[in-house]
Amino acid sequence: MAPSKTIDQRISAPARPRLRLVRDTGSDTGRIAGPEPGDRDRDGTGEARFFLGCGIGKPHVEAAARAARANGTTIEKELIAEGLIEPGLYYRWLAGELGLEHLDRIDPDEVVRLPFLDVLLRREGPLRLSRRERQVTVIVPEARLLEEQKARLRAQPGLRRAMAAASPASIREAVWQAGAADRVRKTTFELDQDQRDTSARRVMTAAQGFILALVLSAALTGFVLWPFLAFTVLHVVLTLFFSGGTLLRLTALAASVLKPVRPPPAARAEGAPLPVYTVLVALRNEAAMAPALVSRIAALTWPKSLLDVKYVCEAEDEATISALLAQGLGPECEIVRTPGFGPRTKPKALQYALQGARGSLVAVYDAEDKPAPGQLLEAWAAFDRADAQLGCLQAPLAIANLSSNWISGLFALEYSGLFRVLVPFLARTGMPIPLGGTSNHFRRAALEAVGGWDPYNVTEDADLGMRLYAHGYRTGTLRSATVETAPVSQRVWIRQRTRWLKGWAQTWLVAMRRPLRTFRALGFGGFAVFQLMIAGMLVSALAHPLMFLFIGLTLAWLASGTEAAVPASQTALMWIDFANISGSYLAFVALGWRSFTAHERSRLRKRWLLLTPVYWLLMSLAGWRALGQLVTDTHLWEKTPHHPGA
Secondary structure, eight states: OOOOOOHHHHHOOOOOOOOOOEEOTTOSSEEOOSOOTTSOOTTSOHHHHHHHTTTOOHHHHHHHHHHHHHHTOOHHHHHHHTTSSOHHHHHHHHHHHHTOEEOSSOOGGGBOOOTTGGGGGTSOOOEEEEOSSOEEEEEOOOGGGHHHHHHHHHHOGGGGGGEEEOOHHHHHHHHHHHTHHHHHHHHHHHHHHHSGGGOOSSSSOHHHHHHHHHHHHHHHHHHHHOHHHHHHHHHHHHHHHHHHHHHHHHHHHHHHHHSOOOOOOOOOSOOSOOOOEEEEEEESSOGGGHHHHHHHHHTSOSOGGGEEEEEEEETTOHHHHHHHHTTOOOTTEEEEEEOSOSOOOHHHHHHHHHTTOOOSEEEEEOTTOEEOTTHHHHHHHHHHHSOTTEEEEEOOEEETTTTSOHHHHHHHHHHHHIIIIIHHHHHHTTOOOOOOSSSEEEEHHHHHHTTSOOTTOTTHHHHHHHHHHHTTOEEEEOSSOEEEOOOOSHHHHHHHHHHHHHHHHHHHHHHTTSHHHHHHHHHHHHHHHHIIIIIHHHHHHHHHHHHHHHHHHHHHHHHSOOSSOOOHHHHHHHHHHHHHHHHHHHHHHHHHHHHOOHHHHHHSOGGGGGGHHHHHHHHHHHHHHHHHHHHHOTTOOOOOOOOTTO
């Protein structure tokens, strides 16, 4: 048994020499010099002896052997993962040793489309091809089984005609291509077909449309026949939403002051074996971000042999795909091409790529993200300590360019309050959490149990957070942050916020198709938080200018000098409006400022805080724009552009 090691020791990587190769003069196949893997070294491992004879230094082979024991892999996989072996040449040589045809590229039209073909995206296994003259089974040769496979082929030489060899990457690429059309249809419509009441494919049901028409008709009638009463009722309803949302945020602020709680640090001692971790990065028109992105993902602290990185691109986005290929991606990475079918949204791309996720844990990042290198380790440690009902972990998001201008500065303030104060408060109190869209870490089993991402919801994070809670899963938080950039252009900010608010409206409409069932699933507290966080944010954005209108009308009434006295109820509502507006601004600034680091406070220009009302009015503009898009272009995904130097 391998001696106990810390996590850091388990993931330490040696330097990367290349595999020594010798070219046979009478053959076109590269041949590896060294003994057969059937020989045994002094540790009793023929595989180690074999690779020592290939010219790989003893320290590197011993390190790979230790990593293989710790990670539950093989020396071969560890050497490939660490870049000590060139996979293409290596698998070509193994095919030559077995006397099998080697396939660099597999024709997807020849792939036999068995019902469970996509299993080969998650684990290695034989792939069946149908050629005109014969059926062929494609295998992945292994050094540790080479002698056994040779003996079998010597005993049954006819098998060579029915077999071929390829690398795991070549097989996966063929499977992705062969099943693309069926897979994209399945992932696009599966949630709508299996759990129709949770899909945002429809804007609203017929019943919801009828109720909405009834409410609007009643409101219009009320404003025509009893304008003062209707005005007062609307005023009270909006006041309740404003007050409830502000109270929730101030409660979270008070809790962070009175009882600050931080997630425990990642465990450092040897515990359960590390699992395979899938990292999904959905990209569209991100060629400029490719170098920085690949470098940042490569910096994540996790054994390469247990890492499954998928860069998910639109199939026609050749610029981004070419930029990624130019980075010399390691064997732990692959590019998943999403077919151009259905809505062009991030959740559709993620749901498509999830079909090939090999990890039991899944992380999601965006193109501009710079996650803390230890974030995967911290998430794994949290999952390992908890029971299976911890389905998701949200890492905090920090803004790098907060000093660029007032928009990015207030955006950073907003994010800080949300991810460092409000979300941790909701997690500690066991409430539902609308996720942040990036730096989410999931148990894949939990993700699949709730149906995964909804391809039609343009704010998939809020929707998924609520569905996880409704299915009994908890969401926790992490310490290690992900750094990203905020929009600096007013136009870009409004387009991004429009998409978020439109998605929150979709999420609310979906959940309220069956309000009693949603209430039972979320519980009283969860249902109240859902209304305040989702409906409350949308209503607050839409109604913010109306609060100023209410105050202005009341003040004009008071100053009119007419004999008619202003009812006490209206005066009280006016003061409540003052309290709501000032309270919302106070909560916005205080949450962010409380959670800012000293360095962040020094970078934020204090005079920008005076523009908080303008920031909220821009949010209102985005809210009304979102409402219009909800009717005219429900599933439009307005992408936020990213720039490497931002």
